[in-house]
Amino acid sequence: MLPPLRRARILELLRKDQVATLKDMSIALSVSMSTLRRDVDYLCESGQLERTHGGAMLNQERRNAVELEPAIATELESGAKRAIGYRAAKLILPGQTVIFDSGSTTAAVARAAQERRVPFTAVTNDLSIAGTLSATPIIRVLVVGGFVRTGTATLLGPGLISAVGRLRADLVFLGTHALTADELSDTSVELADLKRAFVQAGEQAIAVVDSSKVFSRAFCSFARTRDLDRVITDDRIAPDDLDALRSRVAVDLVPEAE
Amino acid sequence: MLPPLRRARILELLRKDQVATLKDMSIALSVSMSTLRRDVDYLCESGQLERTHGGAMLNQERRNAVELEPAIATELESGAKRAIGYRAAKLILPGQTVIFDSGSTTAAVARAAQERRVPFTAVTNDLSIAGTLSATPIIRVLVVGGFVRTGTATLLGPGLISAVGRLRADLVFLGTHALTADELSDTSVELADLKRAFVQAGEQAIAVVDSSKVFSRAFCSFARTRDLDRVITDDRIAPDDLDALRSRVAVDLVPEAE
DNA sequence: TTTTTCTTCCAAAAGATTTCAAAATGCTCC
């Protein structure tokens, strides 16, 4: 495994559990203690985490950060996302109209959908999803116009919500920055408004969320879990959280297996 | 395999996984480690990717950007297109609004514009151009919505022309499928309608055309050369054709040199 | 004390450089 990837994995582990022992991490990544120690020292030097005896914890600032560090966030799509995408894509029936919200998890759904070779019409505000889906001629792709949100490949803008308001779709795949038992939330008002419009436009709303986002809360709420038709997430969600969620909405648990 | 193609394939591999080992890539492309190493070094020099021990990862900027095929385009793009793009991009003044028509030559303009680090607002119906331009935060990118035209990354659709009709821009960069002394033409009615709307919307219309398209004629005419403000093309255009063109419109001849 | 973790050092392994010869390509001249 390449050093930068390994270091990204370390941060990923820490983000999940806040703290971890060096021994656990060396086992999880199957590298020697020496190597892991060197990596942790390096990340500590560069200010990404703090050391403790026998382990490490996330840097204070980094812990509360709403936006993930882009360098790490994009680091190698996790198996979880791929599995979620695969499961979600199965819900698409030939001829349907499907809205793809922006985001990396919905992008995974798009990738899986594109591989299924089922004809359908897609609607999206995500350039990267549009690119993925348009690789297959049998999928019609409608891109709703708008300004590109820097950093992501997301389109946003004034006319967008009214444009979406005129649409009717069979399915909506929603990504979210955070999910609690009660609600889905995201980081910006604009984004939340659009997602709300997406939910309105679709017959069925399906949230696709990897478990790292479960039970965190972001700035703007945009939907109640009760109003969703389904949540698809991976099996690393905590059992308590799962129960709380299941009392509100149908949950599909996808094993992360490769 | 030709070197530029090989390099394009390397970028393609990286786009899929973000990081890759040199060994894996040399196997995937079935070239020797030496050659692969040289290619990766070259791509690193030209700022397209970052090296790590034993492997490579995508450039930070490139990682978040939408990647349809621009990576390949960059590698395979003819010197002529690159030169035309470079010259055309110089026309953009800070703060202007610029329409980018779809196409590979206008994509070259976008690439050059993105590298200039001048702030401006771009309007385009080309996903690939949107992806290129949005890599730089100082460029505002408006994507006009529509259906993706399969095969290309072009957006087309009913609402599009009226949406463009409401826009005012300082500059329009037009691509064209064919150019004669009198007119510019393209292959589909829809595309021609949109291009006509682009010309209307812009203060100045500039056609960017590589010389292989000069003096051929396509199905649908969409503009007269007299109505253009400028044509930028490369110096492989035949002298007679150049004269005929120059009697109608200002022509910038760009040497193809590297 | 006993156990665990941390440092330091070393050797093996993997990767990077350098160098070189063969192959491919381009060019001139016939």
Next chain:
DNA sequence: GGAGCATTTTGAAATCTTTTGGAAGAAAAA
């Protein structure tokens, strides 16, 4: 067109560098 020569590109070997994993002793926690 093709022969001959120069240039570039490629793959492989030798050598050097970095990284890795382990071991021994020091330091810290239990």
